[in-house]
Amino acid sequence: MPNRTFFWFILPTLTTMILFIALPIVSVFIQSLHIEHEQVILVSESCDPFGCTETTSVDTEATEKLRREQPLGRFNGLGTYINRSHLAFEEVREAWGATDTMGAFFSRILNLPFYKALAFTLTYTFVVTPFVLVLGLAIAVGINNLPKLVKGPTIFVSLLPMIVTPLVGSLILFWMVDGDGIIGATLQRIYDDNALSLKASPALTWIMLIVYGVWHILPFSFIVFYAGLQTVPRETLESAMIDGATKWQRIIHVIVPHLMPIVIFVTLILLMDNFRVFEPIVGFSAEAHAQSLSWIIFKDLRESANPLYSSAGATSMMTILGVAILLTPVLIRTWRDFRRRSP
Amino acid sequence: MATRAESRISPLVVISTALVAVWLVIAAFPFIWTLWGSFKVQGDFFSKADWRNALYGVHTIQETGNASTGAGYQGAWVQEEFYRAAMNTSIVVFFTVVISLTIGTLGGFALARSGKRYAFWILMAALVFRAMPHITLVSGYLLPFFEWNIWGILPTTIVVLVAINQPFTLWMLHSFFLNIPREMDESAMVDGCTRFQAFRYVIIPVMWPGVITTGLFSFLLAYNDFAVTSMLLSEQNETMIPKIASFLGTTQVEGNVMFAVAAVVSATAPLFMLVLFFQRQIVSGLTTGAVKG
Structure with missing residues (x-):
């Protein structure tokens, strides 16, 4: 296709992507380098026979004016990145000096907001993803063995947890595991402990969110695997059977290698989607014990009256960096494929 | 057998x-x-x-x-005026799907027919954009939108959702158009059509299965979105999902949790119907790109 024609065809979609995805990233970056204005302080001296006292007061009008004229704030360089609520260099150094064991060091680090969120996001991503891959493959094999008549309805029911709005899905589960809900109340009766609540301890909260994550994304993985199973060559399977391979051996040595490209594709999508975990924390109201990177950005922006643009910007930039790191292997691979195809 | x-x-x-x-x-x-x-x-x-x-x-x-x-339903729909949110959702979803399919089809077609290096780079950029958590973009929108006074209204949200939708739409339609043989539009051009006429008279009549599948996923993205709609819409323009989230704060206190439960069921019903009627398209959409490599 000639360049000219290509240009006109791609123009609308490229314009929206540049205006609303690429430029916002630039805008986020600029925001992260600035910080909100400090309040303008008025110093007034009042003297009486016993001496002079200085009183300070906030000049609301001047502050308003300054904020209106320069909504971005004042330049702060990388200051926001290294302050306490982000990378917290000072606190980390202090903790390193003050603690003797690695365990104590990490438990201090994990109390800092950014590291806390990072820890949860990574744990969530790297626990949910393998679980979903393995369970997805197992269920796909199971569905493949079902009689044709029940396959359709099975897939219909299975699609629901994935298709449902994440916030709605997490609410539906939350109401069941809540203290008064069917599962929560039953657990309380089993353990004979009326105060037992899944929201009470960090570990239980994390498990609850991870279970939700698996429930939500599992259909995607097994439906893709199920479709992949349809393309496994029959001849290879049959010759493996003739060679005396058991069903289990056939799965390990024939089906899994055949599905490998699909596994990579699914892993990529799962990593991308799990890394942005956000809605379940709102749905389960789990923010006391589990915060993700997306959630702390949301919280900064929701800060009533004065959204913390610089703080949100800094976290956003580091999140984008995280996504880029996750994606690098895939991008390199695709680039090599492309080079090989068109020398 | x-x-x-x-x-x-x-x-x-x-x-x-x-x-x-x-x-x-x-x-x-x-x-x-x-x-x-x-x-x-x-x-x-x-x-x-x-x-x-x-x-x-x-x-x-x-x-x-x-x-x-x-x-619960009476309370949610009448007392808390959930119907307003439902109306806003229909407007946002309808326009998002229509606009993103229109421009996505053109772009996806161009990407599928151009073997140039820059087409590859556009696809790679789209993949990176697809991976970005939406909330990181939202933090870039807020300040400019406040400054330009376009925060809180439906059109802004629609345009933003269209943009966020584009990377995915492009990838899906690109791989779909790759499956339509090149010879079809080329023979039309031999017969004297311009590239756009070839697209209009030859490709458009055969592209509907792919477009419908892609449209379903655009629908889901716009319908299920929480990060963008909750941050970019003012209270009276709220769509269903942020409305449900705001129910959580207000109704829990007043002992009206059942309003939220009813609203949640109401918001799930359209998705249920969607799966009921389009199960096959959804499954084929999920597997596009995966199975074909």
């Missing part, structure tokens, strides 16, 4: 079938339970004493004289 050796019942088959059965219960039960419970009063749906109360509606009978009640 299944051979005898294949259809023999082995432990593996038993285990995997059992796994499927367990999964089906886990997948379906929360929905059935919530749907059933949404017609009860709070004392039944959240019953500490006995979960069977929710089945028989003991408190519901005491309070309303009937085993099921529509009070």
Whole structure:
């Protein structure tokens, strides 16, 4: 296709992507380098026979004016990145000096907001993803063995947890595991402990969110695997059977290698989607014990009256960096494929 | 044809079938339970004493004289004006799907027919954009939108959702157009059509299956979005999902959790219908790109 024609065809979609995805990233970056204005302080001296006292007061009008004229704030360089609520260099150094064991060091680090969120996001991503891959493959094999008549309805029911709005899905589960809900109340009766609540301890909260994550994304993985199973060559399977391979051996040595490209594709999508975990924390109201990177950005922006643009910007930039790191292997691979195809 | 050796019942088959059965219960039960419970009063749906109360509606009978009640729905739709949110959602979703399909089709077609290096780079950029958490972009929108005074209105949200949708739409339609033989539009051009005429008269008539599949996923993205709509819409323009989130704060305090339950069921119903009618397209859409490599 000639360049000219290509240009006109791609123009609308490229314009929206540049205006609303690429430029916002630039805008986020600029925001992260600035910080909100400090309040303008008025110093007034009042003297009486016993001496002079200085009183300070906030000049609301001047502050308003300054904020209106320069909504971005004042330049702060990388200051926001290294302050306490982000990378917290000072606190980390202090903790390193003050603690003797690695365990104590990490438990201090994990109390800092950014590291806390990072820890949860990574744990969530790297626990949910393998679980979903393995369970997805197992269920796909199971569905493949079902009689044709029940396959359709099975897939219909299975699609629901994935298709449902994440916030709605997490609410539906939350109401069941809540203290008064069917599962929560039953657990309380089993353990004979009326105060037992899944929201009470960090570990239980994390498990609850991870279970939700698996429930939500599992259909995607097994439906893709199920479709992949349809393309496994029959001849290879049959010759493996003739060679005396058991069903289990056939799965390990024939089906899994055949599905490998699909596994990579699914892993990529799962990593991308799990890394942005956000809605379940709102749905389960789990923010006391589990915060993700997306959630702390949301919280900064929701800060009533004065959204913390610089703080949100800094976290956003580091999140984008995280996504880029996750994606690098895939991008390199695709680039090599492309080079090989068109020398 | 299944051979005898294949259809023999082995432990593996038993285990995997059992796994499927367990999964089906886990997948379906929360929905059935919530749907059933949404017609009860709070004392039944959240019953500490006995979960069977929710089945028989003991408190519901005491309070309303009937085993099921529509009070939650009445409260959500009439008292809390959920219908406004439903209307806003339909507007946002409709325009997002239409606009993103229109420009996505053109772009996807161009990418599929151009073998140039820059086409590859556009696709790679789209993949990176696809991976970005939406909330990171939202933090870039807020300040400029406030400055330009376009925050809080539906058109802004629609344009933003269209943009966020584009990377995915491009990838999907690109791989779909690759499957339509190049010869079709090339022969039209030999017959004297311009590139756009070839697209208009040859490609458009055959592209609908792919466009419908892509449209379903655009619909889901716009409908399910929480990060963008909750941050970019003012209170009277709120769509359903942020509205439900705001229910959580207000109604929990007033003891009207059932409003939220009813709203949640109402918001799930259209998705249920979607899966019912378009199951095959959704499955094929999920697997596009995966199976074909």
